[in-house]
Structures are given as C-alpha cells and as structure tokens.
Amino acid sequence: MAAKLADVAARAGVSPATVSRVLNGNYPVAHATAEKVHRAVAELHYVVNGNARALVSARSDLVGVLVHDIADPFFGVIASGIQDSVAEADVLAVVCNTGSSAARELSYLKLLRKQRARAVVLTGGSVDDPDLHGAFVEQLTELTASGAHVVLCGRPPVTDAEGRDVPGLVTVDFDNRDGARRLTAHLTSLGHREIGYVTGPEGRTTSQLRLEGHLMAIRDAGLDEARCPVVSGRFDRASGSTGATELLRRNPDLTAVVAGNDMAGVGVLTELRSRGIEVPRDISVAGFDDLPFSSDTVPALTTVRIPLTEAGRTSGRLALGNESPPPGGLLPVRTELLVRDSTAPPSRGRNSTSGERAPSAKAAE
Amino acid sequence: MAAKLADVAARAGVSPATVSRVLNGNYPVAHATAEKVHRAVAELHYVVNGNARALVSARSDLVGVLVHDIADPFFGVIASGIQDSVAEADVLAVVCNTGSSAARELSYLKLLRKQRARAVVLTGGSVDDPDLHGAFVEQLTELTASGAHVVLCGRPPVTDAEGRDVPGLVTVDFDNRDGARRLTAHLTSLGHREIGYVTGPEGRTTSQLRLEGHLMAIRDAGLDEARCPVVSGRFDRASGSTGATELLRRNPDLTAVVAGNDMAGVGVLTELRSRGIEVPRDISVAGFDDLPFSSDTVPALTTVRIPLTEAGRTSGRLALGNESPPPGGLLPVRTELLVRDSTAPPSRGRNSTSGERAPSAKAAE
DNA sequence: GGTATAGCAGAAAGCGCTTTCTGATCCGGG
DNA sequence: CCCGGATCAGAAAGCGCTTTCTGCTATACC
Incomplete structure (x- = not known):
C-alpha cells in the first residue's frame, strides 16, 4: 500500500542502499544524488517503516513510561517532562497505567520488551508484591541485558532476593x-x-x-x-x-x-x-x-515541592542515554519546603478566634 | 542477545513455523507439541519480537494518542480511558503532547505513521493553522489509506480544503x-x-x-x-x-x-x-x-460534566476496530449540567461588601 | 601513461518473524 | 489391502529495511 524504500529508489533512479544512506545521513552521498532522493521521497509521501528499521537495528524509537495513574496530575506532570525530552530525539513515549498493580506492571514490562523499547522509565513508588518480585527483577534484568535503559523515577533502587541492587538501573530519587x-x-x-x-x-x-x-x-x-x-x-x-x-x-x-x-x-x-x-x-x-x-x-x-517536570526531563534524557548516568546510579532530586497559607502557629484552645490571615500571595513557579 | 524464535524451535525440537503457530494459536498443533514449545519458551524467557511481527503483518500493536497537554487532568482522564480499553488487546498507547501546536501535531502524526501505528486518537479541540491544514489532512488521509483507524475524540470532523469531510474518520463528539x-x-x-x-x-x-x-x-x-x-x-x-x-x-x-x-x-x-x-x-x-x-x-x-473516561474508552475501542463505527462516523457524547454550590440567584446590589483587593502575584504556567 | 587512492554507488545478505505451499503420517472405507 | 482425505509439521519465501562488501569511475601522483 504505502510506498517503500524500493519505490523511492526506483523513482530516483538509484539503489535502495543509496536511499537508505541519504535518509540516515551516515555515509557520503553526492549532493545531486541526495537531491533526487529527497524529491522522490516527497513525491511519494514516503515514510520509513520503523518496524523494519527496528528489526535490523535491534532497537526501536520507543520508550516505555510506567505510571500508577495517568489521570493523576502527579504522574501527568512527570510524564510530560519525560515526553518533552525524548521527543527531541524523535522518540515516542508509551504511557502505561499500572493502576498500582504489580501484575499489570509486569505485563506492561513484558509488552515493552516485546516491542523492543529502547528504554523504560518506572515512575512513582514501587508496589510491594513478594510473589511477583522475582519476576519483576527478572524482567528488569532481561531489559538491561538486552541493552535497554531502565530508569526509576521517584522510586528506590530495586534489589533482588538477596538484597543486592539490580545492576544497570538508574534511579532519579526524590528526597x-x-x-x-x-x-x-x-x-x-x-x-x-x-x-x-x-x-x-x-x-x-x-x-x-x-x-x-x-x-x-x-x-x-x-x-x-x-x-x-x-x-x-x-x-x-x-x-x-x-x-x-x-x-x-x-x-x-x-x-x-x-x-x-x-x-x-x-x-x-x-x-x-x-x-x-x-x-x-x-x-x-x-x-x-x-x-x-x-x-x-x-x-x-x-507543601513540599518536588520539581517533577525537571525530574521527568532528566529521566527522559537518562533513558535515551544522552546523559551519562550518575555515579552509583543514583541521582537525588532536591525537595523544597513551600510555606503557604494553610499552616500557622496553633491557637490556644481551639475555639478562640486567633488572627485573620492575609489574603493569599502566591508562589510563582 | 535475546532468544529468538529459532532458538525456541531448536530447544523444543520443532520447526520455527510450529513455534509461531503455537504462539499465535491460529493453526492446529498437536497438544504434545504445543506443550514442548511452551516449555521452551518459558525456559528461554522468550518474548516475540514485535518489530519482526509488525513487519510481516504490516501493523503494530501501537495506538497513538495525541493530547494538548498530558499534565492537564482533562487529557489525563481521557488518556486513561483510552489506555484502559486498548490494554485489553495488549495494545500499547503512545501519548504525544502537542502543546497545542499544529506543527508538533503534524510531526507526531508522521512519527506514528513511521511506527505503523494501528490507530491514532486525536483528543481535544483542533488547532487552527491554515498553513498546515493541507498537510494535516494529508497525514490523516495517508493514515486511513494505510488501514489505520483515526478517531477524533472531542474535536469536530476534519474537512479538506473544499470543505468536504475527510473519509474514514470517526468522531466522538462532545456536545x-x-x-x-x-x-x-x-x-x-x-x-x-x-x-x-x-x-x-x-x-x-x-x-x-x-x-x-x-x-x-x-x-x-x-x-x-x-x-x-x-x-x-x-x-x-x-x-x-x-x-x-x-x-x-x-x-x-x-x-x-x-x-x-x-x-x-x-x-x-x-x-x-x-x-x-x-x-x-x-x-x-x-x-x-x-x-x-x-x-x-x-x-x-x-459545571457541565463530560463523561471523559467513558469517551476515552469508547475511542479506544473504536481505534481497535472492535466496535463498529457509528452511522455517519459521528458518535455524540452527552453532557450533563451539574449544579453545585458556586451558583445561586443574584443578590440585590453587590456593593454591600465589595472588599479590598489584596495584591496577588500570580504565575502563569 | 600507469598505478594508487579517493569518493560514490550497487549487490546482496540478513534482521526475526508469518504464512503459503508442500510433504509426511495415519486413519477409515471400499 | 490400497487409496483418499484428515491432520499435523517442515521448507522456504519474503516483509522493508541497513550495512558490509565489492566495484566502478575519477582524480592525483610519480
């Protein structure tokens, strides 16, 4: 149905290899030839088949993002930070709602592995399920073994049955x-x-x-x-x-x-x-x-402010491997106390009318 | 690195074809043989390569979800509804933040096309950009032409330059x-x-x-x-x-x-x-x-309630093609007036208490 | 003028799977 | 007892790309 590389090659009067090289820009191609190819691409509305490319290069342009609940702004903000930073590399973020269930977390991990995701970011605190923990560690290990980056954003390092850290994981740790x-x-x-x-x-x-x-x-x-x-x-x-x-x-x-x-x-x-x-x-x-x-x-x-957007961005960069992992694989994220209007010194005996509070002045982001 | 189909076949002592058939369950395989295969799969931690599968079957297990801003609960709720319904088919939802930019919308559409997404759901009102509208219609047309389902969730039908509806689109329309x-x-x-x-x-x-x-x-x-x-x-x-x-x-x-x-x-x-x-x-x-x-x-x-989760679910089902499209491609979503405490009959003459205005420093996002 | 050397472009193999086509085995019926 | 049809399994082609290897034509140098 859709045009393929060979069609472009035929139209441009060059070989498929040349088209591929023009598209990837990783090999010298004469300017005039490249021009012809670009023209053919445009005329045919050609879009490379990511699956074929991923098949040969053994890794796709997908990163998985596991969240407890995407409708919760906490995760929405993190996810948008991640999305932001990976989009720059034309990488797509796959958001997976685990509903805080370890079983669903596991099945998403498997699905992501099936798609050969380039990385996966697990956000939010971990859910404890002793029965599934072994399988969980296994998935993570399998993932890193196959070259995928695994980033934990806002959850502590994962340890195996013997309490040892699972190697290769990077943690963006909220304080x-x-x-x-x-x-x-x-x-x-x-x-x-x-x-x-x-x-x-x-x-x-x-x-x-x-x-x-x-x-x-x-x-x-x-x-x-x-x-x-x-x-x-x-x-x-x-x-x-x-x-x-x-x-x-x-x-x-x-x-x-x-x-x-x-x-x-x-x-x-x-x-x-x-x-x-x-x-x-x-x-x-x-x-x-x-x-x-x-x-x-x-x-x-x-409240206590966690720079969630920034943490998401960092996680995204880490996931892409654009940022070298921190020493020890642990990157702490600072929190900041934000004193607003809902806290004040206690009044003596509840029913007394202690002072009125000034109308709120807000903190800018 | 990771085990492949051939490895499983070798271990189970059968041909790759048989393994494939066991995994897909679309062809009769003797029970004993299937058993052997399943055992080998488990032992090798085998996970099918989605890219290879997508390459031959010409469609992946991905649906794209375009949102204006995932950190906004409005979209978070819709996205979670979509995610919910497609997850049942082991399909992954790719959430794309367009930031309400028609250009980014376009580039995501292209990216999704590249990944041969099975469907794409565009959520939220459309962004008007006359310069890009032609390209936008083209992407959508290309997408439907290649067999992908396109669902508009909460935005009106798309029309081309002549004002004709783009065929093949399904609209989940908020009232x-x-x-x-x-x-x-x-x-x-x-x-x-x-x-x-x-x-x-x-x-x-x-x-x-x-x-x-x-x-x-x-x-x-x-x-x-x-x-x-x-x-x-x-x-x-x-x-x-x-x-x-x-x-x-x-x-x-x-x-x-x-x-x-x-x-x-x-x-x-x-x-x-x-x-x-x-x-x-x-x-x-x-x-x-x-x-x-x-x-x-x-x-x-x-406020006026829009059943966003439900609309998301419906969009997801429509995207998978599990639900036959509504007549005319238009599926209206009912809204409901929710009268709460912030509305009441007007009081006679307000200036009774018109208070002092406190200086308030606001932050825009 | 002949050979070494860039600089480009093509041929072809192969990524890991699905699926058609072909083949082997086994059963029952004539 | 032999043949036809089930029933199941394998061989092999090919999905659309990347990449190595090979080859060709210029250019440069002696």
Whole structure:
C-alpha cells in the first residue's frame, strides 16, 4: 500500500542502499544524488517503516513510561517532562497505567520488551508484591541485558532476593524522607505538638518514606507520639477526608494535620471545612508534591515541592542515554519546603478566634 | 542477545513455523507439541519480537494518542480511558503532547505513521493553522489509506480544503455547544442578567463551540449583550484570574462569571476570593468539564460534566476496530449540567461588601 | 601513461518473524 | 489391502529495511 524504500529508489533512479544512506545521513552521498532522493521521497509521501528499521537495528524509537495513574496530575506532570525530552530525539513515549498493580506492571514490562523499547522509565513508588518480585527483577534484568535503559523515577533502587541492587538501573530519587521531615519540623517549630498524619497506600515506598520523615521530626521535637495519631490513606482526596475524620476521632485536640500528598491534603481541607473547622486558625494542614492546583486551594496549601517536570526531563534524557548516568546510579532530586497559607502557629484552645490571615500571595513557579 | 524464535524451535525440537503457530494459536498443533514449545519458551524467557511481527503483518500493536497537554487532568482522564480499553488487546498507547501546536501535531502524526501505528486518537479541540491544514489532512488521509483507524475524540470532523469531510474518520463528539447553552441558561433562569464569560484559547474549536452555546443562551434570555462581556482566556487557571479581573473592569455589576472550563473556573474563584468577593453570594461562578478536582473547590463548582473516561474508552475501542463505527462516523457524547454550590440567584446590589483587593502575584504556567 | 587512492554507488545478505505451499503420517472405507 | 482425505509439521519465501562488501569511475601522483 504505502510506498517503500524500493519505490523511492526506483523513482530516483538509484539503489535502495543509496536511499537508505541519504535518509540516515551516515555515509557520503553526492549532493545531486541526495537531491533526487529527497524529491522522490516527497513525491511519494514516503515514510520509513520503523518496524523494519527496528528489526535490523535491534532497537526501536520507543520508550516505555510506567505510571500508577495517568489521570493523576502527579504522574501527568512527570510524564510530560519525560515526553518533552525524548521527543527531541524523535522518540515516542508509551504511557502505561499500572493502576498500582504489580501484575499489570509486569505485563506492561513484558509488552515493552516485546516491542523492543529502547528504554523504560518506572515512575512513582514501587508496589510491594513478594510473589511477583522475582519476576519483576527478572524482567528488569532481561531489559538491561538486552541493552535497554531502565530508569526509576521517584522510586528506590530495586534489589533482588538477596538484597543486592539490580545492576544497570538508574534511579532519579526524590528526597521524600527528608522533605517530609522538614515539613513536619516546620509545624513543630511553629509550636504544634499534636499533629495527625494521613499516610499513602500501604506497601508503597513513597508512603513509607514520607511517614518515616514525619515520625523523625516528631521524635526530634520530643513530642508525645501518643498524641500524634497516624491513619492510613491512599493518596487521594477521599482518603484525605476520611483520614481527617478518623484523626479527629483519635485526638480531638489536634492542631495540625499532615497529608501524605497534596491530593489527600485537599481532602483534609474539604473535610475540615465541612465541619466548620477553620484552616489554619483552628488546624494547620500540609501536603506534599506541590501539584499545579496546590496553590489554588483555599487556603493555599503548605507543601513540599518536588520539581517533577525537571525530574521527568532528566529521566527522559537518562533513558535515551544522552546523559551519562550518575555515579552509583543514583541521582537525588532536591525537595523544597513551600510555606503557604494553610499552616500557622496553633491557637490556644481551639475555639478562640486567633488572627485573620492575609489574603493569599502566591508562589510563582 | 535475546532468544529468538529459532532458538525456541531448536530447544523444543520443532520447526520455527510450529513455534509461531503455537504462539499465535491460529493453526492446529498437536497438544504434545504445543506443550514442548511452551516449555521452551518459558525456559528461554522468550518474548516475540514485535518489530519482526509488525513487519510481516504490516501493523503494530501501537495506538497513538495525541493530547494538548498530558499534565492537564482533562487529557489525563481521557488518556486513561483510552489506555484502559486498548490494554485489553495488549495494545500499547503512545501519548504525544502537542502543546497545542499544529506543527508538533503534524510531526507526531508522521512519527506514528513511521511506527505503523494501528490507530491514532486525536483528543481535544483542533488547532487552527491554515498553513498546515493541507498537510494535516494529508497525514490523516495517508493514515486511513494505510488501514489505520483515526478517531477524533472531542474535536469536530476534519474537512479538506473544499470543505468536504475527510473519509474514514470517526468522531466522538462532545456536545460542547449545547452543554454551554444549558449552563448559561441555568444562570439566566436563576435571574442573572449580567454574565461575564472567559473563553478558551482562540482558534480552538472547543473554545468556540462553548462560547457559541453561551451566547445562544444569552440571546434566548433576551439579555443585553453589552452588559455581558466576553474576554479571552486560555483554559488555564492564570487566564481565569486575569479574565475575572478584566471582566469586572468591563462591567463591575456582573453577577455571574462563566469560565470556558473548570481550570479557568478555579482561577476565577481564586481571583474573586482574593478581592473579597464572595461566591456565590456576590457573584456566581461556573466551569465546564467536571474534572476530578471540581467538586473540591470552595465553593464546589457548578459545571457541565463530560463523561471523559467513558469517551476515552469508547475511542479506544473504536481505534481497535472492535466496535463498529457509528452511522455517519459521528458518535455524540452527552453532557450533563451539574449544579453545585458556586451558583445561586443574584443578590440585590453587590456593593454591600465589595472588599479590598489584596495584591496577588500570580504565575502563569 | 600507469598505478594508487579517493569518493560514490550497487549487490546482496540478513534482521526475526508469518504464512503459503508442500510433504509426511495415519486413519477409515471400499 | 490400497487409496483418499484428515491432520499435523517442515521448507522456504519474503516483509522493508541497513550495512558490509565489492566495484566502478575519477582524480592525483610519480
């Protein structure tokens, strides 16, 4: 149906080899000949068959991007960063929604291997499934063995059954633990001593690291852990709401609630509001990630910014192999505490009307 | 490096042809033989080379998905719907960010053609670029001619230079105009007579259709169009803010503001709030799309719901050719008016509480 | 003027698979 | 007992490209 290389060659009056060389520009071709070929290409609307090319060169112009949920802006932003940087090399990004299921992650990895993807970027915290971990490591090993680059963006290095790092992986690591520690430290330094926490989904490394950071800050400040309840959520709005409810049930005197991410933070905000609790006068609230909408909440959410777009871009470059991998395969990404309007010093006894807050001034990107 | 079909054949003691047949299950193979093959496949961790397969069968297991911006939840949700439905056929979705540029759209189309994508789904309103339109139609024609399915999701049918529909395209059409009409009609029926409007980007069909619907409702209600200013925005928060400012400058007596989409609606909400204008008491606000966050705004945003996930799924099925195309190639998607807390009847005379305007430094993306 | 050397272009092999065509085996029926 | 038709398996061609190897024509140099 479509024109092929041989058709172009015939039309230009040259051999297929010459056409190929003109197209790839990796071999000297006389200018006049190249002209003829270009003309023929244009006339025939010729487009090289990527499959044939990939077959002989043993690698395609595809990079796989595994995300938990592409409808979640957290992943959308990362994906757009990746897309951005790989597009410069005319490489296509294949976005795969795993729905946080290790099984689907595995089957996508296999599919990507089948397409001989040039690289794959796994984003977001890893999902723990002991049964599948062996198979997971195997896929990753197989992938790197066949020359594909594997980049972990926002998830910790993968270790095999013996706890050894799987070789050849590159990690773009978000500083979740320390970011969380600094966030909660901000709250304790404001004078909060009864701080609730809504975690992310169980078994997700991101949830765990952030929780650890939070607990570190709690201990550093010498707070009574019994007064600082932790409930588990799922990194979404709904779990933010129910989490806030549960937290208040456990400790009605809470003066601050930290959510595992911004999404849950919004849920907390909504729930508190619907209960007539004013933020930050009555309770301070904080999130994590600094998603695009986080500065538009009311009040604007205090959070920890992760430069997601930039991290995505870096991951993309790493995936293409354009950027030499960092020493040790680990490239840390700095987080930054963003204090906005949802956090303030605790008021003495909840029901007092402590000062009004100034209308929000926003942080530019 | 990786095992190939011949290796599996050798190990199983059969011919390559037999292995292929076992893997594809399209030809009778004795049970015992199939067993041997399966064992060899497992032992060698064999994964078929999709490129080789695509080369001979002349079509790959890839569908392209063109979006304006994957970080925007509007597209994220659609993309996840598409992904969802094509994944069932072990087909991979290639997400391409066009950044609303017709040139990039074109180059992605070419890239997708090169990969011999099985189908491509173009989402979101089309971008108007007269210079590139011819080339655009050509790519689409070439694509359908080579047997690929082309689905337009949320954009109107494409017409060629003579205004004729390009054949073979399937359109999943959002009912933007009528949705917008009903939304503004809701406002007029509430008693609003001075309604401002913030459009989407110029030259985008979605913007245009929604604006048309709005104006229809304005006329239907017999309002004075001079009192109903329209300012242009870009479907993002920042333009919602600036749009609201400009609208109030043009008509300080506005009792309602309609934004072209939810994103801009949030911007409007934020801006009004920072000016001390209370929603919906002083001014009603409405958006369009019903994105996941729209019910979490304060107050919850009245909007028009488009079943984006479902539309994405349908587009995916259409792209795979699993669903027979609708008559006329046009499949309408119903929208639904969602009245929430941001709209209410206008109050008599606003200046009762028109607050001080706080300086707010905004960042555009 | 003859040979060495660029500088280009073509022939052909082969990437890993699918599929048609051909062939071998086995069964039942005449 | 032999033949025809199932039933299954192999041989081989070829999908559209890249790339090595080979070869040809100029040019340069002695």
